[in-house]
Amino acid sequence: MAGWVGVDTERGTRARKEQLRSPGPANTCPAGRPALLWKARRRPAPRAKLVDWAGTAGGAGPARPDLGRCVQLCEPTPRGSAPSIQSRPDCARQSRGVSVMAASEQRQPGELLAKARRAFLEEFGAEPELAVSAPGRVNLIGEHTDYNQGLVLPMALELGTVLVGSPRADGLISLLTTSEDADEPRRLQFPLPTTQRPLEPGAPHWANYVKGVIQHYPAAPLPGFSAVVVSSVPLGGGLSSSASLEVATYTFLQQLCPDSGTIAARAQVCQRAEHSFAGVPCGIMDQLIALLGQKGHALLIDCRSLETSLVPLLDPRLAVLITNSNVRHSLGSSEYxxxxxxxxxxxxxxxxxxxxxxxxxxxxxxxxxxxxxxxxx
Known part of the structure; x- marks a missing residue:
């Protein structure tokens, strides 16, 4: 049965190697935890546990979870008109399990994956061997609370970051982002870090999130690699495009060189990357929800103990509305x-x-x- 296959990261497992195949339009990952979308065959990993959300209750796999709530992302109304949901049919529409935003910006995971594969083939002349994804998030309760060690209640979005790539043997890392909002250059290449020559932050800013995760990644040895980043999480929109990129990068590195850390430890590596390479003293919320989010649930996080608890959002009458205020958000240069x-x-x-x-x-x-x-x- 066609469908995407993802890693059950909640139990700390990693993906089994499988033959590279064209995922097709049905191969989309649900909102929530990071996923390995596919991986070319290399060596066996018998500890793997795979979850196939394409199955149905009467089919070969487990039933795909019902989102049970509508996440709607709406553009602001034109200047001078009333900011009413009723004035925007696309925002008022009840679309179970579908994120709604401007048609030019909305991309489902399968579309992102296809775009990333095309960009990789065009840039590097071959199909990528790996594809991973990680979601954006919206925080329901608890602003400026995670770094005060309080309780927060975020949830993952269907907007996310897809990273595709392949290992290389020359010790170099080549990156490309397709985001038009990212600063230049959008292509860059640099050597793997060493004890004598660690990676350092610099231009372009978007690549610092990737560099930081590479520098702080706990397992070794990492090979060089080529990668393309495609994201539907708006930059500067307050939906955690940075943590989405960090967790996607970490998930990608796990496939190249598996780690043995806990979920909390992985979140802390991504947090440290943002502190040291992006200059943002963020809390731990964004990284944890990107790692642990599940479809149809918010995640209650105790930011002192790092204990988490899933909170079902399954009432079909519930809708979450996210509105674009057109105010660009940057943690590093803001009042944060x-x-x-x-x-x-x-x-x-x-x-x-x-x-x-x-x-x-x-x-x-x-x-x-x-x-x-x-x-x-």
Whole structure:
């Protein structure tokens, strides 16, 4: 039966090698955890557990989970018109399991994979041997909360990042992104990092997320590789295009050189990559939801213990609306680093490790100078 085959990353397993095949239009991965879309045959990995979402309740595989909710992404209404859902039929439409956004920007996973394969063939003259994906996310509850060690409730989106590639024997890494919003150059090549010559951040900015994951990847030895990145997660849209790229990169590296880390450890590697190579002091939420998200569920994350719990969103009456405000979002150059420093300063002033430990009563007894800062966190 046609369908995509993905890695069950929740149990820390990795993909079995299989013959490279054309995935076809039906081979799409559901929103949620990162997936190995396909891989050329190399050597056996008997520990693999594969999940085929193309099966049905009466078919060869498990039933594809019902999303049970509609994720809608809507463009702002024209200037001067009322910002009403009713004025946009595509936003008001109940499309179970389908992300709705501007037709020019919407791409399903199968379309992204096909685009990535075409770009790789054009750039490198051969079909890629590997294809992986990782989702974007939207956060339902808990802004500026993950780095304060609080509780957050994000969920994965069907928008995601697909990375296709092949290993190479010359010790070089060649990257290409098809994103028109990415900074130039969109093609670059650099050698594998060594102890004497580690990778360093630089231009272009988009490649720093890939470089950071490579530099901090815990398993060795990594081979060189060629890769193409295609994404439907809008850059600067607040839907975590950066973590989606980081987790896709990590998942790709796992196929080249398997690691033995936990899900939390993998998320922390991707977080460290963003800290050190993108200059963004982000929390752990985005990386964890990209690794652990499941279709039809939000994910409750305790950002202190890193414990997680799936929260079903299966009521068919429930819809999640994501609106494009047309305000470009950049954590590195926004108020985000300042807000994090302010929250940490307040916690220190109160003798706490984080604002999670602070009770409202404690704030009410502080000076007028101290009180306004944490209420925005």
């Amino acid at each position: 680093p300042l807000r994090r420093r302010q929250c940490e300063e307040v916690a220190r002033a109160l003798g706490k490790e984080s604002l999670r430990e602070v009770q409202l009563e404690e704030l009410e007894g502080t000076s007028a100078k101290l009180y306004p800062l944490p209420q925005h966190c």
